[in-house]
Amino acid sequence: xxxxxxxxxxxxxxxxxxxxxxxxxxxxxxxxxxxxxxxxxxxxxxxxxxxxxxxxxxxxxxxxxxxxxxxxxxxxxxxxxxxxxxxxxxxxxxxxxxxxxxxxxxxxxxxxxxxxxxxxxxxxxxxxxxxxxxxxxxxxxxxxxxxxxxxxxxxxxxxxxxxxxxxxxxxxxxxxxxxxxxxxxxxxxxxxxxxxxxxxxxxxxxxxxxxxxxxxxxxxxxxxxxxxxxxxxxxxxxxxxxxxxxxxxxxxxxxxxxxxxxxxxxxxxxxxxxxxxxxxxxxxxxxxxxxxxxxxxxxxxxxxxxxxxxxxxxxxxxxxxxxxxxxxxxxxxxxxxxxxxxxxxxxxxxxxxxxxxxxxxxxxxxxxxxxxxxxxxxxxxxxxxxxxxxxxxxxxxxxxxxxxxxxxxxxxxxxxxxxxxxxxxxxxxxxxxxxxxxxxxxxxxxxxxxxxxxxx
RNA sequence: GCGCCAUUGGUGAAGUGGUUAACACGCUAGUUUGUGGCACUAGUAUGCAAGAGUUCGAUUCUCUUAUGACGCCCCA
Numbered sequence: 001x002x003x004x005x006x007x008x009x010x011x012x013x014x015x016x017x018x019x020x021x022x023x024x025x026x027x028x029x030x031x032x033x034x035x036x037x038x039x040x041x042x043x044x045x046x047x048x049x050x051x052x053x054x055x056x057x058x059x060x061x062x063x064x065x066x067x068x069x070x071x072x073x074x075x076x077x078x079x080x081x082x083x084x085x086x087x088x089x090x091x092x093x094x095x096x097x098x099x100x101x102x103x104x105x106x107x108x109x110x111x112x113x114x115x116x117x118x119x120x121x122x123x124x125x126x127x128x129x130x131x132x133x134x135x136x137x138x139x140x141x142x143x144x145x146x147x148x149x150x151x152x153x154x155x156x157x158x159x160x161x162x163x164x165x166x167x168x169x170x171x172x173x174x175x176x177x178x179x180x181x182x183x184x185x186x187x188x189x190x191x192x193x194x195x196x197x198x199x200x201x202x203x204x205x206x207x208x209x210x211x212x213x214x215x216x217x218x219x220x221x222x223x224x225x226x227x228x229x230x231x232x233x234x235x236x237x238x239x240x241x242x243x244x245x246x247x248x249x250x251x252x253x254x255x256x257x258x259x260x261x262x263x264x265x266x267x268x269x270x271x272x273x274x275x276x277x278x279x280x281x282x283x284x285x286x287x288x289x290x291x292x293x294x295x296x297x298x299x300x301x302x303x304x305x306x307x308x309x310x311x312x313x314x315x316x317x318x319x320x321x322x323x324x325x326x327x328x329x330x331x332x333x334x335x336x337x338x339x340x341x342x343x344x345x346x347x348x349x350x351x352x353x354x355x356x357x358x359x360x361x362x363x364x365x366x367x368x369x370x371x372x373x374x375x376x377x378x379x380x381x382x383x384x385x386x387x388x389x390x391x392x393x394x395x396x397x398x399x400x401x402x403x404x405x406x407x408x409x410x411x412x413x414x415x416x417x418x419x420x421x422x423x424x425x426x427x428x429x430x431x432x433x434x435x436x437x438x439x440x441x442x443x444x445x446x447x448x449x450x451x452x453x454x455x456x
Numbered sequence: 457g458c459g460c461c462a463u464u465g466g467u468g469a470a471g472u473g474g475u476u477a478a479c480a481c482g483c484u485a486g487u488u489u490g491u492g493g494c495a496c497u498a499g500u501a502u503g504c505a506a507g508a509g510u511u512c513g514a515u516u517c518u519c520u521u522a523u524g525a526c527g528c529c530c531c532a
Contacts (some may be wrong), residue, residue, distance in 0.1 A: 003522070052532095058529075059495095059530070082487090117527070257532085375492075
């Protein structure tokens, strides 16, 4: 048997509906903030990621899917979304667009050559947004609040925003130097990995798991103490705007993104869900003012955010968030003989065109088994087609919930369904909630009926 | 890249170096001349991830590979 590739997943059944729903919420939110959907290729020239992400760490050298195509070109499956968006921004000369800044969002699969473990797969889906062409701290705040609002609209309750600032290049360099000086006399007492990090990526010592309780680590210099005047002002503005947008956050000096291209604002969003362990960071982002020019574009300030959809779905499941997912059909058509079957085929087509969700029997099962199938499909109504009834231009329709059966004229079937199914749909969307399902259920002081899909 | 544990029908699983691989759910059919969901009866893995080895004999022991779970490295 041919199995799926390591770290890849088939998303099927109810879970697939959850993904579809999450996608629809993302689309709706992005539309409100006026971010435009962008699709870029799944694979790009390897060089894009080498120059974009930088080859300082293991990431680009060991953890991407690289291959040569038949023409000998070096290709890499995209491991993240930003590099492709920036490439497209430059190639399509979006810096010349009348509308500035350029606000885009993406939602698609990424590929990372890693050993799978909890919350990490080789094929993963990320959505994210980028604002290119503005250094206004309001864009930093807007990106963070948009991310937070998407989580809230989905009904995620316990989320925490950690922000930090790395400052501009000068601040970053000063900080890095201070950090190296600080750790120099102590590093030999740290774990092996940290000793290596000291050489390769000293900022990451700050979130070492082994040495996290080490007093020396706890008292390490903080990025925000090394911000120069400009950087400090920018960070203060970002915090101001976040307050105005109603986003609660915590300044966490240990948030340091691994890549070189980040400067100024960096942030991570955690889902505080029981059983999520160390994989509770569901989204992260920051400002990357140097990336566009690094990829041969004009000097362009940018800020962005990305979120792993898999982890997000996992968080929704762990929090047992109720989602408005339709798992029923309007009508199941049953029959026994060939004549009735033909009519079932005809009628199902007509009703589908009229807007109803209709299914019928395809496996030659007994009537008894067909009823079971109707139950399994959660059919609101069932019809057993009967030659005699059909000759009288009639049909017996049964409400599968109340078990009441009525004989109605075929001519009014559509109106009958229209009336009775519409009501059901209204119930479903409304969920009996009077509060308007505003997505603010995690806000303090907001009262909820407790019946809608945002509550447990 | 490193480590650790696992893999038995459609599903949850029990089990053993030796004949027909428990049990339950599900599914299909019947009891019910075309109205189910209950009940009862019957059927439902020539098969224990794949390949190789040890053995008279392997689902069981050994090795290799694949996949899954969880750690480490790394984390875009």
